[in-house]
Amino acid sequence: MSTYAVVDPYTGQTVQEFAALTDDQLEAKVARADETYRTWGRTTSPAERGALLGRVAALYAERREELARIISREMGKPVEQAGLEVDFASAIYDYYSRNAETFLSDEPVALEWGEGTAVVRRTPVGVLLGVMPWNYPYYQVARFAAPNLMAGNTIVLKHAAQCPESSAAMEQIFLDAGLPAGAYENLYATYAQVDRLIADPRIQGVSVTGSEGVGAHVAEIAGRNLKKVVLELGGNDPFIVLSTDDLDATVEAALGVRFYDNAGQMCCGAKRFVVIDSLYDEFVEKMTGALAELTPGDPSKAETALGPLSSVGAAEFLEDQVNRVVAGGAKVLAGGSRDGAAYAPTVLADIDRANDAAREELFGPVASLYRVSSEAEAVSVANDSPFGLGSYVFTTDQAQAQRVAAALDAGMVFVNIVGAEEPGLPFGGTKRSGFGRELGPFAVDEFVNRKLIRIGG
Ligand SMILES: NC(=O)C1=CN([C@@H]2O[C@H](COP(=O)(O)OP(=O)(O)OC[C@H]3O[C@@H](n4cnc5c(N)ncnc54)[C@H](O)[C@@H]3O)[C@@H](O)[C@H]2O)C=CC1
Numbered sequence: 384m385s386t387y388a389v390v391d392p393y394t395g396q397t398v399q400e401f402a403a404l405t406d407d408q409l410e411a412k413v414a415r416a417d418e419t420y421r422t423w424g425r426t427t428s429p430a431e432r433g434a435l436l437g438r439v440a441a442l443y444a445e446r447r448e449e450l451a452r453i454i455s456r457e458m459g460k461p462v463e464q465a466g467l468e469v470d471f472a473s474a475i476y477d478y479y480s481r482n483a484e485t486f487l488s489d490e491p492v493a494l495e496w497g498e499g500t501a502v503v504r505r506t507p508v509g510v511l512l513g514v515m516p517w518n519y520p521y522y523q524v525a526r527f528a529a530p531n532l533m534a535g536n537t538i539v540l541k542h543a544a545q546c547p548e549s550s551a552a553m554e555q556i557f558l559d560a561g562l563p564a565g566a567y568e569n570l571y572a573t574y575a576q577v578d579r580l581i582a583d584p585r586i587q588g589v590s591v592t593g594s595e596g597v598g599a600h601v602a603e604i605a606g607r608n609l610k611k612v613v614l615e616l617g618g619n620d621p622f623i624v625l626s627t628d629d630l631d632a633t634v635e636a637a638l639g640v641r642f643y644d645n646a647g648q649m650c651c652g653a654k655r656f657v658v659i660d661s662l663y664d665e666f667v668e669k670m671t672g673a674l675a676e677l678t679p680g681d682p683s684k685a686e687t688a689l690g691p692l693s694s695v696g697a698a699e700f701l702e703d704q705v706n707r708v709v710a711g712g713a714k715v716l717a718g719g720s721r722d723g724a725a726y727a728p729t730v731l732a733d734i735d736r737a738n739d740a741a742r743e744e745l746f747g748p749v750a751s752l753y754r755v756s757s758e759a760e761a762v763s764v765a766n767d768s769p770f771g772l773g774s775y776v777f778t779t780d781q782a783q784a785q786r787v788a789a790a791l792d793a794g795m796v797f798v799n800i801v802g803a804e805e806p807g808l809p810f811g812g813t814k815r816s817g818f819g820r821e822l823g824p825f826a827v828d829e830f831v832n833r834k835l836i837r838i839g840g
């Protein structure tokens with residue numbers, strides 16, 4: 384059973400509670416989504432739906448400050464970062480607004496044998512269920528809802544239990560932008576209700592962003608009911624440093640993609656730092672030196688760079704994980720302490736590759752360091768993970784960059800750059816990080832019927 388409540392992780396105060404839906408209320412919402420798919424999703428044009436998404440994008444921009452304050456209070460994101468997340472969500476809706484007609488135009492297919500024509504037309508499939516996490520409340524929903532509303536699908540969305548206010552605000556934006564009731568329905572649903580929804584014949588697919596456990600649970604039920612899923616799960620992304628002309632800039636990039644964004648609660652954030660011998664000691668000295676200035680603060684303040692974790696429970700879980708990595712022989716070079724939901728920026732070193740606790744995803748401001756003596760060893764360490772979401776390679780040798788990019792088991796490889804996600808670039812992983820792709824044109828094909836229309840000569 385998941386109850387819905389706004390609990391400010393910085394103050395510990397329960398700000399507001401929201402009752403889970405009754406079965407009748409849930410049924411009404413799902414029935415409305417199914418009806419709207421038939422009366423709106425299948426009858427409007429890509430241009431009409433694209434124009435509505437453009438208004439959604441504008442409303443995110445108009446309501447930026449209010450929306451930022453909501454998630455800062457719900458999950459502790461520093462309010463400046465929360466505003467940037469609102470900007471990213473708005474840009475995603477704008478991207479699918481501008482590309483609706485292009486992405487949904489008939490795709491000609493060349494004939495080899497016969498006369499006439501053949502095209503593939505991307506048509507909607509119906510109501511889709513989204514199950515989304517608390518770490519980027521608006522962005523995670525946008526990368527699922529935008530391409531699918533553009534395609535004419537309708538959405539029922541079960542958000543994280545600690546994001547009831549932001550999930551209600553998103554539903555309101557769709558209505559205020561002019562989408563019909565039922566195009567997007569926010570569900571304060573229990574886990575048991577979600578299980579039943581996945582099996583419901585009106586639900587045509589499920590998109591999950593969250594942990595492996597939830598992904599596996601949802602995919603199991605979906606599989607039994609022949610429903611397609613997209614799974615955006617965990618990551619333990621490597622940040623490989625082989626050579627650099629500017630170590631300060633490389634360390635700054637490492638700090639940004641591990642500590643400065645969302646207190647490290649970012650599944651495509653770098654978590655394992657794999658540094659070549661010749662740069663290791665200086666890299667560590669610069670990283671730990673910078674962290675000495677970084678202390679968790681009040682997320683409602685504009686000057687705060689590091690907020691608390693999303694909850695006391697999340698911080699306690701991370702503390703247990705770090706303690707187990709240390710019990711396996713790792714050394715704490717910085718941090719390693721917790722105060723309520725706040726976790727000090729932490730650096731772990733001397734991690735033995737047999738240290739299983741270090742294979743887990745540390746979902747917070749904790750960097751795990753690995754010293755390597757060659758490119759081959761760096762790739763071996765990087766790939767020694769059950770996950771394969773993102774990865775980062777820093778080198779001045781472009782041929783080496785291409786070799787390492789080819790060798791990494793990851794859904795995304797960033798070379799000499801961090802924070803390079805864009806609405807048009809695919810996001811997703813391999814191995815236990817899940818399957819499917821979000822964003823860009825790649826997201827469109829996940830939940831549409833790619834209908835062949837073959838007309839004889
Ligand atoms: N690949 C990606 O883009 C992302 C992955 N994640 C992963 O998610 C985890 C942290 O986020 P959390 O919200 O704590 O993940 P979570 O997996 O606990 O929750 C994700 C969503 O699943 C729901 N949920 C949990 N148990 C459920 C059940 N039995 N039935 C139906 N729904 C259920 C939650 O209420 C939430 O809406 C980390 O492992 C992180 O790596 C988080 C954000 C992005």
Ligand SMILES: CCCCCC(=O)O
Pocket residue numbers: 471518519522648649650651652804
């Ligand atoms: C701005 C990019 C956010 C990615 C969401 C995640 O990795 O959890």
